[in-house]
Amino acid sequence: SPEPRTMKSFVAYSPESHFPIENIPWGVIALADGSQHIATRIGDMVLDVHAAILAGLLFSDAASQTIRSALLKPVLNDFMALGKTAWHTARAAVQALLLTGSPLEKHPELLLPAAQTRNVMPATIGDYTDFYASEEHATNVGKMFRDPTNPLLPNWKHIPIGYHGRSSSIVISGTDLHRPNGQLNPEEKLPILAPSKLVDFELEVAAFVGPGNPLGSPISIKDARDHIFGLVVMNDWSARDIQRWEYVPLGPFGGKNWGTTISPWIVTMEALEPFRTHGKPHDVPVLPYLEESKDRSAIDIQLFVHLQAADIPEPAQIVHSNLKYLYWSFEQQLTHHAIVGCNMRPGDLLGSGTISGAEISSFGSMLELSWKGSREIQLPGGATRKFLKDNDTVIMSGYCQGAGFRVGFGEAIGKILPAVPIAN
């Protein structure tokens, strides 16, 4: 692989770009004819990897036929299944193709302005699991709804708690969603069917699974990292009033399954590796199957939520959090998930759960920012919110800050449209 210091692309971009030569994320773009091509992004340009392969610029040697075949598919699942050696080879080749002096410079038709391309779901997500891995978030929720003096449940520091989510309604950034109708019971007497009044976001990061494991075979904590392909930023939209009435005893359901938004470019674990940092120390010992060195178990990814709305002058930052605040790493989440023998498949998605830090400004949901609606979130221009209003747009983003460059995720954007009228 090229040395980071000497890498220079012929594509120009600013130091604030999320997509420098050091990133090389994977995504899928839809073409006018309805076909889908695997692609990467650099600066404001998208490289059609599929077209570059067909043009003979990538993976034409006999040794690369497995990678070539996987990257000609309409989604990344087959490539995800190949594992880290293939991922490294493919990334290095694409990276090299973007360097100054590469033969790609003579093929400007393979680089498309990002503003003129449309990303679609990068993988077929067989199963989506959402965890609850931020201690500050779990503590905030426990304080609000259970016991301010004893907010964490007894299992929380032993188990990376998670639940199965809905994969059908995971959508790519830019997909607007209607405020859900659902059963609410605001008076705690008789329920009503009405549009949710408490629509919220949850700031999360999600991991795409690479190679899976057979049913019945767990994944050891030391192997777990090799099963993770890359990360996206995720908004786990949540209707708090629907959730509150339905969730005992079987967990979140209609409060969450009406939509979950992911950022379009999957940032690889290799690109994130330089930003590894110490994980949060565990103050309660974990069982050996979950034990990992806290040295480099976290990743320093700054995370942001901006709110865009008619009553504020420009998108306002309302959250600044960081992936490194997580108590449970993705490796621990994955290992716990598979300990019972549950099989993972390439393209499965693991959400971190809402990522909150210690400061109010880092709380990853409006539930926490407004403390269950008990205080107004102050916005520029005098506007306020407790939860989302119709036509509010939530913009999530994140990046790792390098020396003069950023490895970033772009944005996970979605607007809350008014509820669909109830026909019945």
Place this chain on the structure above:
Amino acid sequence: SPEPRTMKSFVAYSPESHFPIENIPWGVIALADGSQHIATRIGDMVLDVHAAILAGLLFSDAASQTIRSALLKPVLNDFMALGKTAWHTARAAVQALLLTGSPLEKHPELLLPAAQTRNVMPATIGDYTDFYASEEHATNVGKMFRDPTNPLLPNWKHIPIGYHGRSSSIVISGTDLHRPNGQLNPEEKLPILAPSKLVDFELEVAAFVGPGNPLGSPISIKDARDHIFGLVVMNDWSARDIQRWEYVPLGPFGGKNWGTTISPWIVTMEALEPFRTHGKPHDVPVLPYLEESKDRSAIDIQLFVHLQAADIPEPAQIVHSNLKYLYWSFEQQLTHHAIVGCNMRPGDLLGSGTISGAEISSFGSMLELSWKGSREIQLPGGATRKFLKDNDTVIMSGYCQGAGFRVGFGEAIGKILPAVPIAN
């Protein structure tokens, strides 16, 4: 379509067969070359529908090209998407082909002995949801774990409660499963990692979704039936000790996601239609979006669980329940699922939840039969059980009793193998 009374197949079978000419279920068989063919079953024979199409015996006319194309696929999802008119046309054609005097009589090579074929998963299950729709089951669980005098939670009679399950680990009948290892906390002090000691079955029926709905568009209760393709018998294996320690506040996870077994042949709603009967009356009014006539909202399907083990002379019946005991119909489950805008896709699976009746003999899990392990389940030959032992085989089955014939599901079988040694 032919009149039921006059239908006679050239394939002979007994009146106890689950697969008479009145059934015509859909399934998928694996061939020696690794390919998969959509098939149906009659008596002890399997009709390779794919091969029959290629032999020119089915769907060769111009009007049937959509059905033909869907039935040549390796799984049923495309056929499920076509909807009830296509389902009726296809079933009638296959049924006619099995009647005495049909041209199929000259093609014995298209009918394979069931004992020599191997069923595989009939559809790609995008999302699997498990409900909790039996009042007796929810009441039993509430009595055991919460409050004997007030066992049902306040939401239970308003919402068909459900949670998202794991689709990757749904397996076809005959797939043996290892007893899961997982976190247990039997002493309620410090958790341990150990093989579950409380492995259980849950007797369920599950519905395959036919045509889906777009994200954001609910399914009305009057349209819900048209979105259901057919039913299977399902064993939602459950490790009660893992479940107990993990499930608050986000619901079942590792206690359930290590395996779920379905019977191989999907029995169509059309074949089940003659067995519709009155649903259980609701003693608490439901919101209008869930309101349906209780006339014919249930289906009279007798359900059985047999236990086969080394210490009992032959498989012993330990449960006799019935789908008609459900409080919430599949139509209500589906409508509630989609009310928030959650999109369904063809091939999605909706489990009913454990189906228990009022009598102990109809309780659909060992948790209930042994009343949380407080009493022994008595078996022939003096053997007893509270939960499943290693190498116990659970055989679930079900059928509708007609006049001189049965429309049945065959069996959902699985053996509990010993736990895999923990490497860590």
